[in-house]
Amino acid sequence: MNTQPSILHVENLGKRFGGLAAVDELSFGVKEHEIFAIIGPNGAGKTTTLNLLSGLLTPTTGTITLKGQRIDRLPSFERTHLGLGRAFQVVQPFPEMTVRENVQVGALFGTPGIDRAEAERRADEAIERTGLAAFAERDAEDLTLLQEKRLEIARALATSPEVLLLDEVMAGLRPGEARQAVQLVRDVRDTGVTIVFIEHVMPVVRDLADRVLVMDHGRFLAEGSYAEVTANPSVIEAYLGREDDDEEAPQ
Amino acid sequence: MKLLRDLLPIAAFALFLWFLPDLLRAFAGRASVSYLSLVTNGVGLAILALSWDILARTGQLSLAHAAFYGTGAYVTAIMARHLDLPLWIGIPAGGLVAVILALGVGAVTLRLRGIYFAIATLAFTEVLKSVFRHLPTPFAGGAAGINVEPLFRPVFDAATMERWEIAFFRNEGYFLLYALLLIITILLSLMTRRSRLRQAFTAIRTNEEVAAIMGVHPARMKLLAFALSSFAVGMLGAVHAHRVGSVVPEGSFSVETTVLALVTPIFGGLYTTLGPIVGAGMLAGIEETLKRNLADGYLIGYGVVLILSILFLPKGLVGTTRAWWSRRQSKSMDTAEEGSA
Numbered sequence: 001m002n003t004q005p006s007i008l009h010v011e012n013l014g015k016r017f018g019g020l021a022a023v024d025e026l027s028f029g030v031k032e033h034e035i036f037a038i039i040g041p042n043g044a045g046k047t048t049t050l051n052l053l054s055g056l057l058t059p060t061t062g063t064i065t066l067k068g069q070r071i072d073r074l075p076s077f078e079r080t081h082l083g084l085g086r087a088f089q090v091v092q093p094f095p096e097m098t099v100r101e102n103v104q105v106g107a108l109f110g111t112p113g114i115d116r117a118e119a120e121r122r123a124d125e126a127i128e129r130t131g132l133a134a135f136a137e138r139d140a141e142d143l144t145l146l147q148e149k150r151l152e153i154a155r156a157l158a159t160s161p162e163v164l165l166l167d168e169v170m171a172g173l174r175p176g177e178a179r180q181a182v183q184l185v186r187d188v189r190d191t192g193v194t195i196v197f198i199e200h201v202m203p204v205v206r207d208l209a210d211r212v213l214v215m216d217h218g219r220f221l222a223e224g225s226y227a228e229v230t231a232n233p234s235v236i237e238a239y240l241g242r243e244d245d246d247e248e249a250p251q
Numbered sequence: 252m253k254l255l256r257d258l259l260p261i262a263a264f265a266l267f268l269w270f271l272p273d274l275l276r277a278f279a280g281r282a283s284v285s286y287l288s289l290v291t292n293g294v295g296l297a298i299l300a301l302s303w304d305i306l307a308r309t310g311q312l313s314l315a316h317a318a319f320y321g322t323g324a325y326v327t328a329i330m331a332r333h334l335d336l337p338l339w340i341g342i343p344a345g346g347l348v349a350v351i352l353a354l355g356v357g358a359v360t361l362r363l364r365g366i367y368f369a370i371a372t373l374a375f376t377e378v379l380k381s382v383f384r385h386l387p388t389p390f391a392g393g394a395a396g397i398n399v400e401p402l403f404r405p406v407f408d409a410a411t412m413e414r415w416e417i418a419f420f421r422n423e424g425y426f427l428l429y430a431l432l433l434i435i436t437i438l439l440s441l442m443t444r445r446s447r448l449r450q451a452f453t454a455i456r457t458n459e460e461v462a463a464i465m466g467v468h469p470a471r472m473k474l475l476a477f478a479l480s481s482f483a484v485g486m487l488g489a490v491h492a493h494r495v496g497s498v499v500p501e502g503s504f505s506v507e508t509t510v511l512a513l514v515t516p517i518f519g520g521l522y523t524t525l526g527p528i529v530g531a532g533m534l535a536g537i538e539e540t541l542k543r544n545l546a547d548g549y550l551i552g553y554g555v556v557l558i559l560s561i562l563f564l565p566k567g568l569v570g571t572t573r574a575w576w577s578r579r580q581s582k583s584m585d586t587a588e589e590g591s592a
Contacts, residue, residue, distance in 0.1 A: 076463035109466035
């Protein structure tokens with residue numbers, strides 16, 4: 001059993017919207033340098049969990065700890081300064097800026113007190129790592145979907161994260177593009193970044209994840225390797241057991 | 252090199268402004284008095300518009316700039332009336348009090364966006380106007396306002412001057428002060444355009460939540476924008492009070508100031524340093540031309556010009572010109588490539 005302490009630890013996390021518990025008594029830990037997937041049917045509370053982790057939502061109950069420090073009451077930018085990066089599912093490049101300038105936002109503000117030269121170096125490094133060097137001077141609004149996804153990851157990488165949250169970055173990509181994106185995520189992990197990602201595309205989860213957390217109705221359902229969770233009867237039931245779910249069962 | 256690229260045009264523009272009164276006097280003679288007054292109004296509009304634009308770069312469309320302007324005017328008027336200090340001290344004091352006020356209104360409206368922010372800032376202006384109207388009359392003059400001493404009192408010398416030159420020298424003094432404030436505002440604007448503030452402001456304007464995830468501190472940046480945006484406007488209000496010789500609540504906190512502050516950058520080109528300045532120059536010229544030709548009906552003509560410009564120049568004068576120029580450049584590059592192929 002891996003007894004390595006968690007770099008990101010969630011304990012009894014809950015978020016209520018009126019009478020609805022979007023996330024309920026959720027606990028899990030993510031170990032350093034692992035790729036950790038969060039899956040579940042639509043409405044399982046995955047994106048709400050990511051929003052709670054990154055500070056876009058404040059939890060109703062529970063705690064979130066990053067590198068041993070409580071972060072659940074901190075604003076987003078302070079979490080970023082502590083080493084928590086995030087890429088969004090719907091890419092929103094900043095207009096009137098080139099790709100390079102977009103990435104520089106993360107580099108200039110992700111690390112407090114960084115000087116401009118160092119920030120520019122980190123931004124260039126993120127651009128290089130995500131394969132955007134040829135488009136660096138292009139207007140960020142003129143990119144293809146795959147390039148936009150790369151920009152989203154590049155901006156997050158430029159904040160120098162130790163833990164990177166990825167929200168369905170494969171959504172809308174063609175199979176060939178998804179393979180490139182999977183390789184990119186692996187490359188990022190190989191540089192020492194811990195990855196937490198939400199994904200609907202099951203082959204991607206199978207190829208990428210060291211461990212998988214399955215959520216259903218805002219609650220913890222199962223956790224383990226991809227093979228373990230996909231063999232779990234309650235996971236299969238969560239995906240296939242209800243007529244109103246249109247999700248494919250994990251295979 | 253970048254710094255030099257910015258400072259050279261500013262230095263040239265400052266020199267032009269410095270010599271402009273003499274040029275006007277040399278070429279227009281007695282008429283230079285009214286020309287100088289007209290140009291001073293244009294420069295004042297440019298300061299107001301460019302200052303407003305600095306705050307707009309964070310996505311906050313303020314209707315509070317008349318409040319900063321009026322506060323600057325009242326601060327210098329009250330100081331001149333009650334304190335035995337040199338008159339000019341009221342100008343930076345007006346700017347500083349405007350900044351303090353801006354930080355206050357900025358802090359209160361941090362969570363408001365769009366129309367809610369606009370309404371809150373408009374309400375703030377109206378409340379402040381009412382406060383100054385209802386302050387004890389011996390202190391702030393009440394509804395009738397306060398007379399303000401002029402900053403410049405040229406002395407007539409029959410041996411060397413003509414009568415009209417007294418008015419000219421008085422106007423020249425105010426013009427040069429306005430010009431100095433405009434240069435300060437341009438430097439503040441360029442500081443935000445050429446530093447990391449540009450990225451922070453644009454990111455906040457585009458999506459505040461994403462900006463915060465990138466590590467930008469939205470509240471700090473918005474308050475900084477408020478401070479930068481209000482300083483020169485407060486000083487402008489103070490100088491204007493000395494120029495016109497009085498402050499009254501209706502005039503100092505007027506709706507016209509609120510409207511001009513936002514219409515001018517939209518007309519000239521938002522989120523640029525040049526746009527609000529060009530817009531101010533054009534609007535001041537158009538207003539004067541219409542006044543001379545349409546008398547009291549000039550406001551109708553002015554409104555038509557603004558509506559047409561917003562309909563046909565949605566990016567403003569500078570934005571439209573830049574877009575046209577960049578299309579032309581890419582077309583000529585395509586032609587060159589075809590020629591060499």
